[in-house]
Amino acid sequence: MGRWEPNARGRLADAALKLYAEQGFDRTTVAEIAASVGVTERTFFRHFTDKREVLFYGAEAALELVTRAVAEAPESASPMVAVSGALQAFGAFFQEDPRRARDRDAVVSASAELRERELVKLDAFSLAMAGALRERGVEPRTATLAAEAGAAAFKIAYAEWMAIGRSGEKDRELPGLFLEVLAELTSVLDATRD
């Protein structure tokens, strides 16, 4: 990063998100994004490979956060408890800036291509958590099941959190909502024998 561009990456990401939300993802050019924060297109491309990548800014850091949380869960924690703790931390990460999360979500939801990209990203989180569980000595199948169950509950809690934000209802905290959905998932599965 050049010394005349302090935090250019973060400022470019914010500006891009704002433009995508205002005028649509497809209609926003890299030139506009760069101009809106006073840098050149070349600077943009030093930070992001393309327009789409801006939307997944922070994903690597979040993936590392979640993986580390699974790895560092207390030795006595069951696989599901380790995953649950990690995903509560992930929820807290979004909860820090709900407005930004919602602006971003509106852009992603409006495009089939971006929704697919999001699905693939969520799968990467599930794979990373399963890997961290196996490192803890958990059987492969159990590791994958705990990670997938956590990811499914998180996906649903996240969608509800977004819907609540749009509806103007009293706000909910994402980590708590996630725990509630996970508990309901447990009940739904318990009814397998009905």
Added chain:
Amino acid sequence: MGRWEPNARGRLADAALKLYAEQGFDRTTVAEIAASVGVTERTFFRHFTDKREVLFYGAEAALELVTRAVAEAPESASPMVAVSGALQAFGAFFQEDPRRARDRDAVVSASAELRERELVKLDAFSLAMAGALRERGVEPRTATLAAEAGAAAFKIAYAEWMAIGRSGEKDRELPGLFLEVLAELTSVLDATRD
């Protein structure tokens, strides 16, 4: 379909799968596929929009099968029981021709792009099952949870079934393997309170 091409669609799909497996997906051309069953490229494109679509041949029929199974589950069935029954039927669909399923899987697994496509397809199954449950009067969150839990268990059972097929171990039936994985998912979630 012209009268000189009885079941051209099925024959094209079989021939394509064989060529993909033998020489790789990327190195196989539509011209080769068409020639190998004695039709023109134009005939190929009357049945499939592209080379990739051949791999997802039958997906619409399977989606319909699964959705109908959820809709037609006994009234007394819990959401999870309805989903479980539908996915056992889905497993039986693959079990009819394990060799074909494995040839196809080898091709899909070898390509990041095709693996992403597969993930998106599985999500479509989950969405369809959740929709069918809502039609039965199930609450939206419960419907999505049951569908996602079933899809997660199916994905894992399917991957294990593929691995068993490659390893030459004694074969397992996919529907039974799915039930076993679903039962383990229930136990994994029950340990949330440990």
